[in-house]
Amino acid sequence: xxxxxxxxxxxxxxxxxxxYYNPNRLTMISxxxxxxxxxxxxxxxxxxxxxxxxxxxxxxxxxxALTTLMSDPNFLAYVFSGILLPxxxxxxxxxxxxxxxxxxxxVLELDFNLRESRAKK
Numbered sequence: 001x002x003x004x005x006x007x008x009x010x011x012x013x014x015x016x017x018x019x020y021y022n023p024n025r026l027t028m029i030s031x032x033x034x035x036x037x038x039x040x041x042x043x044x045x046x047x048x049x050x051x052x053x054x055x056x057x058x059x060x061x062x063x064x065a066l067t068t069l070m071s072d073p074n075f076l077a078y079v080f081s082g083i084l085l086p087x088x089x090x091x092x093x094x095x096x097x098x099x100x101x102x103x104x105x106x107v108l109e110l111d112f113n114l115r116e117s118r119a120k121k
Contacts, residue, residue: 023108030104037097044090051083 059066069075 023112026104026108030101030108033097033101033104037094037101040097041090041094044086044093047090048083048087051086055079055082 056066059069
């Protein structure tokens with residue numbers, strides 16, 4: 001047996017390749033976040049509409065008018081917790097997912113522009 005030392009030379013790191021992320025994955029994640037944000041927004045809008053229809057049907061079954069109930073604090077709390085709060089939650093989720101998608105795209109563009117400016121020098 002001979003003791004030969006096989007040394008492997010690590011590939012030299014070039015400035016053209018990203019080290020910490022894969023651009024294709026980030027683009028895919030950004031696209032998924034954008035699509036999911038719209039799905040979330042549509043879901044919460046549909047939920048809000050169905051809650052409103054449910055309240056309207058309950059009022060019509062009991063023979064009550066919406067204008068008479070608007071002065072009742074319990075009804076206003078029910079409307080806030082049943083309709084407005086889920087709608088605002090959906091809007092916040094939508095905005096957060098859109099911000100994540102846009103932020104990922106901005107980071108990619110900044111990195112690509114930085115690499116391009118380094119390559120020109």
